[in-house]
Amino acid sequence: MRASRLVSALLLLQTKGRMTAQQLATELDVSVRTVYRDMESLAAAGIPLYGEPGHDGGYQLLEGYRTRLTGLTTDEAEALFLSGLPGAAADLGMGAVLTTAQLKLMAALPEELRDRAGRIQQRFFLDTSSWYADREPTPHxxxxxxxxxxxxxxxxxxxxxxxxxxxxxxxxxxxxxxxxxxxxxxxxxxxxxxxxxxxxxxxxxxxxxxxxxxxxxxxxxxxxxxxxxxxARRYVDKAIVRMSESVFERLAHLMEPGIVRVAREAAQPDGDGWVRTLIPMESVQHTAGLLLRLGAEAEVLDPEPLRRSMAEIATTLASTYAAPIVANVTRTTR
Structure with a gap:
């Protein structure tokens, strides 16, 4: 554990340049006292490291020094290939750069790590686009x-x-x-x-x-x-809603995570297999549209404007579907 931390400290100094003991302690998740001991150990091991006291001071490697600690563990090699985002890189105009970098990394790996990294690419793919939506054009x-x-x-x-x-x-x-x-x-x-x-x-x-x-x-x-x-800006109020347990269990598939989280925290049994809970409200119109997804297995108890809106929508739907279908449809046959 300490050896790994010393390597991490050395790579931090090589990457970021001068760093204070507090900055190193924060990065490595250790105390400042531990950083002092680690810096002494690195210096004793022959690392050209020097520290400067004062407000603008810190630890720094001798200019031009580069560590040759370039070996990768199996887990590190796999993590590097998991970190590639082909879709995002393409959007940023860096798709070809990412491919070239991965090829160079693959060529530099020992055969065993190369095989593991190749299996990672064949078994994991990250799609950053959302469901039921096309990718947005971003010409700029x-x-x-x-x-x-x-x-x-x-x-x-x-x-x-x-x-x-x-x-x-x-x-x-x-x-x-x-x-x-x-x-x-x-x-x-x-x-x-x-x-x-x-x-x-x-x-x-x-x-x-x-x-x-x-x-x-x-x-x-x-x-x-x-x-x-x-x-916080969107959800200006909360609605009291009772719903069936079956709908409550499927809530995560019907509404966004923020709403589901509040609903689960506030849920209380309401008898006969129903649950009473809170639903964050953005507006009466927006929340009414969301609650329509729950069908007849949900009832708004409060606030009254939302309950009235749901009743009006239900009445309109009932009237629409009660009327006979009147359509002027031209059927064609071949």
């Missing part, structure tokens, strides 16, 4: 990625949900995110960081002006927070 993806990578500010013409629908924005591209088969641009606009659906960019121009990334900005952390806030 390459320009977005280039601007984000090279810190170029961009001007874009964007279609949004709010009014006015089409707006012009000058933004600093900070990164892109693939979510359920759809690509999103995370960018700074003025003093705030916002999220834009790349398929809704109608026109984009990369400007000559460069920008500085916000200090401490982390794309993964931002996205986690954004998703939590997104659900």
């Amino acid at each position: 993806m390459a320009a977005v990625v280039h601007a984000a990578w090279n810190h170029f500010r961009v001007r874009m013409f964007y279609r949004r949900w709010a009014t006015p629908r089409e707006v012009t924005r000058v933004v600093d591209p900070l990164g892109v995110v693939l979510k359920a088969g759809r690509w999103y641009l995370v960018a700074r606009c003025g003093d705030s960081i916002r999220t834009y659906r790349i398929a809704q960019i109608l026109w984009l121009e990369s400007l000559e002006e460069r920008f500085q990334r916000p200090e401490g900005f982390d794309l993964s952390s931002y996205w986690d927070t954004y998703m939590q806030e997104f659900d």
Whole structure:
């Protein structure tokens, strides 16, 4: 365990350059005291490592030093081939680069690891697209990625949900995110960081002006927070709904995970094989459409506007299907 940690510390310093003891401790999930001991052990082993005290100090390898610890374990080789996302790489214009890199890696592996890595590719495939939806066209993806990578500010013409629908924005591209088969641009606009659906960019121009990334900005952390806030903004209320146990058990196949999670946490037996629970509400109209999927084995108890909306929809459906079919259909035969 300690030997593996020493190797990880060495590779971190080689990859990231100067790092403080606290930064190393965070990366390695150990105490600062343990980092001090590990650095002493590396130096004693002949690694050209030196440390500088003070606020701007830290540990650093001697310039030009490169470790030759390039061996891969079986698990590491398999993990590398599992990490390839062919669809995402193609969207980013890096499909050929990924293929070439994998071929080089495969050629460099010992025969045993090469066989294991080959079996991984034959047995696992990651499809990032969502069910029942075509892949969105993203003609401006390459320009977005280039601007984000090279810190170029961009001007874009964007279609949004709010009014006015089409707006012009000058933004600093900070990164892109693939979510359920759809690509999103995370960018700074003025003093705030916002999220834009790349398929809704109608026109984009990369400007000559460069920008500085916000200090401490982390794309993964931002996205986690954004998703939590997104659900909080959407779900403005909760409906009390009773449903049959059979429908409740199939809820995960009928509604999105956030709704299902709340429903399961609030579920209570309601007698006669039914369950009473809470369903997060985005709006009366939207929630009514969701609850129609549950059919007659669900009943809204509260709020009254949602219950009334469900009753109106049911009445309209009953009237529609009670009437005889009147159609002017021209049948053709061959």
